[in-house]
Amino acid sequence: MRIIVRILEFTAGALFIALLAVIVPAREKRVEQPLPFNHKKHVEAGWECINCHPFADHAQHAGLPQAQECVECHKTEMPKYPDNKAMREITELLEKEYIAKGREIPWKVVHRLDDWVYFSHQRHVKLGKIECTTCHVGVDKMTEPVTKPLFPIPSYPQIFAYNESVRTMEWCIACHEQKKVTTDCNACHR
Numbered sequence: 001m002r003i004i005v006r007i008l009e010f011t012a013g014a015l016f017i018a019l020l021a022v023i024v025p026a027r028e029k030r031v032e033q034p035l036p037f038n039h040k041k042h043v044e045a046g047w048e049c050i051n052c053h054p055f056a057d058h059a060q061h062a063g064l065p066q067a068q069e070c071v072e073c074h075k076t077e078m079p080k081y082p083d084n085k086a087m088r089e090i091t092e093l094l095e096k097e098y099i100a101k102g103r104e105i106p107w108k109v110v111h112r113l114d115d116w117v118y119f120s121h122q123r124h125v126k127l128g129k130i131e132c133t134t135c136h137v138g139v140d141k142m143t144e145p146v147t148k149p150l151f152p153i154p155s156y157p158q159i160f161a162y163n164e165s166v167r168t169m170e171w172c173i174a175c176h177e178q179k180k181v182t183t184d185c186n187a188c189h190r
């Protein structure tokens with residue numbers, strides 16, 4: 001009899017885990033980016049975060065790069081990278097689709113808090129002196145475009161978290177408490 005109970009328990013456990021595996025990814029929001037951008041290669045090429053996200057140290061939003069930014073390196077005459085196929089292909093594409101047509105690259109914004117929360121990059125990057133990758137964990141090592149948020153939100157199974165918002169808030173407040181910054185509701189909800 002005890003063995004049957006064990007087996008039933010095991011089966012129920014396995015079913016529960018299988019269910020989680022279906023539900024958890026379905027709850028994640030993912031977006032498609034227009035180009036196969038690779039952070040790792042560009043950070044290795046010596047470019048700083050701020051070169052491509054130019055407003056992060058003096059405005060609320062960090063900003064995404066315009067096609068003109070890319071042409072700094074992806075030029076048709078490329079003495080620095082003569083035999084790089086990936087480089088040549090992407091350069092031709094950028095020229096044809098964006099520069100020649102005067103069109104911007106339609107990047108999709110992934111990290112976006114609701115309107116009723118105030119967050120300023122300038123405040124955290126300039127005054128707070130916090131590294132980008134403290135908040136955007138691992139983006140410098142990514143070989144594929146960013147399709148979902150990279151905030152280090154406490155990692156218990158999503159199914160137990162009723163609301164993503166509450167967890168984002170926990171993350172903000174945890175650091176504010178640690179750094180002795182305000183946790184007054186009105187500082188963030190204004």
Ligand code: HEC
Nearest residue numbers: 035036037038041045047065069070072073074086087090
């Ligand atoms: C600092 C110079 C530099 C800038 C600025 C730059 N790139 Fe690149 N990019 C490179 C180099 C170098 C490679 C090739 C790396 C390799 O293949 O090893 C590359 C490769 C790529 C690739 C191919 C990726 C792959 O995995 O092979 C894409 C796509 C790309 N760049 C997009 C962009 C876009 C879009 C911008 C502007 C937002 C940009 N790059 C700005 C230097 C740069």
Ligand code: HEC
Nearest residue numbers: 037042047048049052108109110111132136139140145146
């Ligand atoms: C050569 C340009 C370039 C450099 C250097 C670069 N980025 Fe990016 N970044 C991009 C582009 C293009 C995108 C949009 C495509 C994507 O999602 O990968 C992006 C997307 C992001 C996003 C997601 C934005 C969103 O939509 O919410 C974050 C966060 C980010 N970058 C942080 C960083 C950090 C931190 C660094 C420095 C370690 C860095 N980036 C360096 C070009 C760059």
Ligand code: HEC
Nearest residue numbers: 049053056061062063111112113119124125130131132135
């Ligand atoms: C204290 C944590 C924190 C730090 C430090 C930080 N970010 Fe962010 N980042 C966020 C949050 C939160 C959002 C969503 C903001 C919103 O919705 O207004 C965001 C959004 C972004 C975005 C997408 C939308 C936009 O244009 O703002 C990019 C790109 C980005 N950050 C890049 C950077 C770069 C580059 C740095 C370093 C120079 C940096 N971040 C430093 C927390 C941070």
Ligand code: HEC
Nearest residue numbers: 113114117163164165166168169172173176183184185188
């Ligand atoms: C350090 C910043 C910060 C402080 C302080 C803060 N919050 Fe938040 N709060 C947030 C963020 C970030 C979110 C999530 C917004 C999102 O996901 O776009 C949030 C979300 C919420 C939500 C929405 C949750 C849901 O169910 O959607 C409520 C309600 C809320 N906060 C109430 C409060 C109250 C009450 C206080 C004071 C005791 C407080 N907050 C203090 C940053 C903060």
Ligand code: HEC
Nearest residue numbers: 118119123127128130134171172175176179181182187188
């Ligand atoms: C890694 C630590 C860290 C995280 C995470 C963080 N903050 Fe902060 N925050 C700081 C520090 C440090 C300051 C004080 C900067 C200064 O002015 O010197 C600050 C200041 C602020 C202020 C200004 C407070 C005032 O005195 O008026 C607001 C608003 C704010 N943060 C909102 C947020 C929100 C919203 C989030 C989450 C989305 C967040 N912060 C996440 C460290 C953090």
